[in-house]
Every structure is written in structure tokens, then in C-alpha cells.
Amino acid sequence: MYQQAGYRRFGVIDGVMPCSFSSEGEGKQAAAEWVRTAFHDMITHNAADGTGGMDASIMFEMDRPENPGSAFNSTMNFMINLYNIQTSMADLFALAVYAAVRACGGPRLSMRRGRVDATGPGVAGVPEPTDDLETIVAQFATAGFNTTEMIQMVACGHFLDGVHGVDFPDITRDNSSTSFVHSDSTFSSFDSAIVTDYLGDATGNPLVVGPEGSNSDLLVFTADGNATMRSTSDAGSFSNTCQAILQRMIDVVPSSITLSAIIDSIPIKPVAIQLTFDSSGTFAFTGEIRVLISDRDNTELIVPLHYADHDGAIPSNNTISTAEIHSTGYGYDAEGNDNGGSGYPIQDNIIFLSSHSCLVQETDANGNWNLTAVAAIWNDESLTNPSFDVVVKTPRIGIPVPLLAVESSAMEVWNTDAYKGFTLHMGHFSLPIYLWSTTFDVTVGEYSDSFKFSTALSGTCS
Structure with a gap:
């Protein structure tokens, strides 16, 4: 999440940089697909019974008419490189939204972990372009969102989205594989154009100006007489609104799940730490210490490590670099960084x-x-x-x-x-x-x- 450039980079951002990019070429926009995948996964949440939400159940639901296109497969095929026993696909969907919005210049969302992948499909219930307003409002309400929040989520989710002709030829009037009609005039950056274009009668959003019976965005935006759209038309209001509603979207989980605290960057982070033995049978301690250098001179950085013994006692004036160790913890000394008082425990029982x-x-x-x-x-x-x-x-x-x-x-x-x-x-x-x-x-x-x-x-x- 925080290491997207330089040494030990994870490269999540590669899939959505620049904002208009897709590795699949013309007619695709990965950032839009990543946000769409998360929304389609989340919106079938049932707030009353606590089921569904961000649980990656969409991996089992791609044959449904409400989930057309290749966006979901493409998103998961990219994220599979980061998927492992410690990181669920549902958590990666949340990370995908974070990365897509940031890559397009949007606000920073807060990341938490702990989402659990579903073992089978959830219920149907993704809004479709041909749905009437009553149906769409009911679907959002089931997921726990009121009319104002529905409008906000559609506007914020569609700032970089559009309609693919291969999936909806009746809307785009072009069924070619490269047909992709965008929802606003500045689809390659985060801004309020989807709102201002709409309010100024200058929108090309196919779900607003498209054929009658398939203009679901128009139905949604006018659900409260355009009040919500007018209140989010300036850049600051739009950014704040989208930050809040997209945060809610990625944090919707089944009631049985409790997400972690917010994941923040930390000034000192041990990386690839390993206690082992060298060829002489002496303890060896290997690894790296990642240091946040935004306010430091990295050319003069020294990181001495103090250790505790197997029972937790801390020998005085000893560091890992100068002492034979039987270690269970270490800390960054120059500023007394001790991980909030917890140290950095290392078990040595196995x-x-x-x-x-x-x-x-x-x-x-x-x-x-x-x-x-x-x-x-x-x-x-x-x-x-x-x-x-x-x-x-x-x-x-x-x-x-x-x-x-x-x-x-x-x-x-x-x-x-x-x-x-x-x-x-x-x-x-x-x-x-x-x-x-x-x-x-x-x-x-x-x-x-x-x-x-x-x-x-x-x-x-x-």
C-alpha cells in the first residue's frame, strides 16, 4: 500500500497508472474496472441480516446478467499476484479502490484488513441500467444506503466509468470491442466533471442521455430533484463526498467480520526479519529496517538495534551488531522507537x-x-x-x-x-x-x- 516505488515496491499502482491505462488496450480503463468490481461485490450486502458485502463473492457470480463484461476477471487476474493466505481477495478489492482513486488524483481512503472471502455466491441484486428508480432505491436501501448516499455513490463511482458497447450495444449503438463511452468529459482524472457536466446540460454520460429505459444515472441523480448533485458540484465538496462514500463502500462487510484498525505508515518497520544460525553455530539475525525518511537525511542514517534475551530482559548498552544474542525483540534507538511500547517481538522457540x-x-x-x-x-x-x-x-x-x-x-x-x-x-x-x-x-x-x-x-x- 505504501511501497509503490523504489526498492521492495509492491507495484499495485502499476495496473492503474496513468489513470486512463489498461494493460488490455483500447476500450478499457483499469481504474474504472477496479472500482466497478468492488461496487458489484459490495452492493449485494443485506444490512438487515448482516450478509454479503465486500467478500469477493463476485468470483462466483460472473455468469449473472447483472455482472456482464470482463472487468471482474481482469481485476482478479491482476490482484492474484498479491493474493495469499494472509491477504484475502476481498481485502485486495478494497486496496484496488484505494489505488484506483489515488492514481486518478482522488482523495486518500483509509485501509483496514480482515475481510474474509466468501466460499460461494451471494444473493443477486446489482442495479442495472434498465432498472426503474424504485428498484434501484430498494437495492441500495437493502445494502444500507439511503437515497442521498445512493446518488453520491453513483456519481463518485462513475467519475471514471462508462459503458462498454460489447456489453450494452443498445445503449452505445456500437457493439465493437473498443467501444467505451465515458461517463464524463475528464475520465482520466478525479474531478467533479460528472456533476458539473450533468448540471450544465453538457454531459455525454450514456446512462443519462442514452435511450429511454436504460438511463439509470438520470433516474438516480434526479431522485431528490438534483439537490445532492448541486451540493457536490464544487471540487472540494465532491472530493470530501467521494472520500466518505467510497470509504463506506469498501468497509461494508458481513456482520460476522470485524475489520482491523486503520493501517498507517509507520516510521520504522522491520522487513524480512529472520533469526537463524550461521555456519559456526552462532545465532545470526538478518533482515532489513525500513525507515521513513521524509524528515531525515538518509545519507547519514544509522539504525542501532537493542535486544532483549529469551526471557525478555534487556542487557544494558548492548546492540545486536555488537553482542551475541538470544533475541526476542529489538528497537530503533536514535529516537527511542519501540513500536508504541510493544517492541518488535521475535520468538525463538521454533x-x-x-x-x-x-x-x-x-x-x-x-x-x-x-x-x-x-x-x-x-x-x-x-x-x-x-x-x-x-x-x-x-x-x-x-x-x-x-x-x-x-x-x-x-x-x-x-x-x-x-x-x-x-x-x-x-x-x-x-x-x-x-x-x-x-x-x-x-x-x-x-x-x-x-x-x-x-x-x-x-x-x-x-
Whole structure:
């Protein structure tokens, strides 16, 4: 979300930069498709019974007449690169709206995580261009939005949208694959033109000026005599209105779901942290510290790390760079950054050892590759029965998003003498070749060394 350029960039923004861009070429606009996907997923929420909302159920609903076109597939095919056991497709839909609006110059939305993907289709109920006003109002009301909010959401959602001729030839009068009639005159940037064009009788919005019986935007905008449209016509009001209503849209979830606190950028963030052993059997601590440098001179930046021992005691005047450690935490010292008083805990009861693990890229009798993981378990905690937990991606016919499931296997004692105080355990998993890129955890009791990447492993075990 915050690392969209430079080293370790995630590149979500690539799919919608510039605002008018689509990797699929003429007649497409990815930013519009990302917002449309989120809306179609969310609007079938039932506020009364707490079902539906941003739950990615649209992956099962693309054969419905209310969900025509390739936008949903395209959006999910892009987001699949970020989809994993820790990040749901529903959370990625919310991120897609955030990225699309920002890429087009719109307001910053607040991101939360915790959305859970549906396991099947939800109810139907997406408004269609041919619906009458009573039907549209009822659909929004079911989802928890009143008439004013309905108008705001349609205007804010359509500032960069339009109608594809291949999906609605009766509206565009052109059924070619490149036919895309935009909703406002400045579709490549966030502004209030969709409102001012409409109020000034200068709109080309096909859902306003299109054939009678398919002009749903006109019905929506006039539902309160244009009062809401007039109140959002200036740039500031439009931006504030869209920020609020799009925020509500991405935060609509089933009543059983509680979203996290707002995700903010933090000044100090550990990245790819790993406790391990070096070749001499001494603890090694690796990783990177991301430092927000907006108000710092990055050419003179020094980040000393202080550590606590296995029991949480903090030795005086020691840093990770100068002391042998048995670490459970560290902190940024120059400004006393201690993660709000919580430190940065690192458990050392089970430690994944990449140096002894591997993904042997040779097929066995069943056509699989052998994934081997080795973990060191601290002897003093009486920890038993460690497991090797691998995420298995199962393709689903007709569904662009694979099913993610965790398959666990027992880890057996492998070496009791390699590292003082630890016993090494080994686990194996037969990995189908198409699953060669996956993640896994090593777990014992309540402790886990998690989210390790199979692609980072050597092809041979040592």
C-alpha cells in the first residue's frame, strides 16, 4: 500500500497508472474496472441480516446478467499476484479502490484488513441500467444506503466509468470491442466533471442521455430533484463526498467480520526479519529496517538495534551488531522507537532454517517436487509435535481465484547435536509442480515461524 516505488515496491499502482491505462488496450480503463468490481461485490450486502458485502463473492457470480463484461476477471487476474493466505481477495478489492482513486488524483481512503472471502455466491441484486428508480432505491436501501448516499455513490463511482458497447450495444449503438463511452468529459482524472457536466446540460454520460429505459444515472441523480448533485458540484465538496462514500463502500462487510484498525505508515518497520544460525553455530539475525525518511537525511542514517534475551530482559548498552544474542525483540534507538511500547517481538522457540531446507526441482514417481523444511526447536520449553504447514492452491473451474488450504505434516527429529540448546526437526511435502510458488509455516504449540516462500529455497538440501 505504501511501497509503490523504489526498492521492495509492491507495484499495485502499476495496473492503474496513468489513470486512463489498461494493460488490455483500447476500450478499457483499469481504474474504472477496479472500482466497478468492488461496487458489484459490495452492493449485494443485506444490512438487515448482516450478509454479503465486500467478500469477493463476485468470483462466483460472473455468469449473472447483472455482472456482464470482463472487468471482474481482469481485476482478479491482476490482484492474484498479491493474493495469499494472509491477504484475502476481498481485502485486495478494497486496496484496488484505494489505488484506483489515488492514481486518478482522488482523495486518500483509509485501509483496514480482515475481510474474509466468501466460499460461494451471494444473493443477486446489482442495479442495472434498465432498472426503474424504485428498484434501484430498494437495492441500495437493502445494502444500507439511503437515497442521498445512493446518488453520491453513483456519481463518485462513475467519475471514471462508462459503458462498454460489447456489453450494452443498445445503449452505445456500437457493439465493437473498443467501444467505451465515458461517463464524463475528464475520465482520466478525479474531478467533479460528472456533476458539473450533468448540471450544465453538457454531459455525454450514456446512462443519462442514452435511450429511454436504460438511463439509470438520470433516474438516480434526479431522485431528490438534483439537490445532492448541486451540493457536490464544487471540487472540494465532491472530493470530501467521494472520500466518505467510497470509504463506506469498501468497509461494508458481513456482520460476522470485524475489520482491523486503520493501517498507517509507520516510521520504522522491520522487513524480512529472520533469526537463524550461521555456519559456526552462532545465532545470526538478518533482515532489513525500513525507515521513513521524509524528515531525515538518509545519507547519514544509522539504525542501532537493542535486544532483549529469551526471557525478555534487556542487557544494558548492548546492540545486536555488537553482542551475541538470544533475541526476542529489538528497537530503533536514535529516537527511542519501540513500536508504541510493544517492541518488535521475535520468538525463538521454533526457528526455520533455510540453509538446511530446499525445494528439489526433480519430479518423483508422481510428478511432484520434494519440499523439505528444517526447523530448530528450543529444548527448554518441552515443545513437542512440530508441524510443517504448506499452503496448497487448488484451481477452481470457472473461478479466477484458487482455493487456498493449509495441509500439515509432522516434522520428525533429524539432529540433536547441531546447535546447542536446540533440536532440529525435518518435514517433507510432495509439491505438485504447478504449486512450486507457495508459502509455508513451521509450527510447534503456540509458536510459529511463518510465511516462508518456497521460491526462496535452494534446489539442494545441505
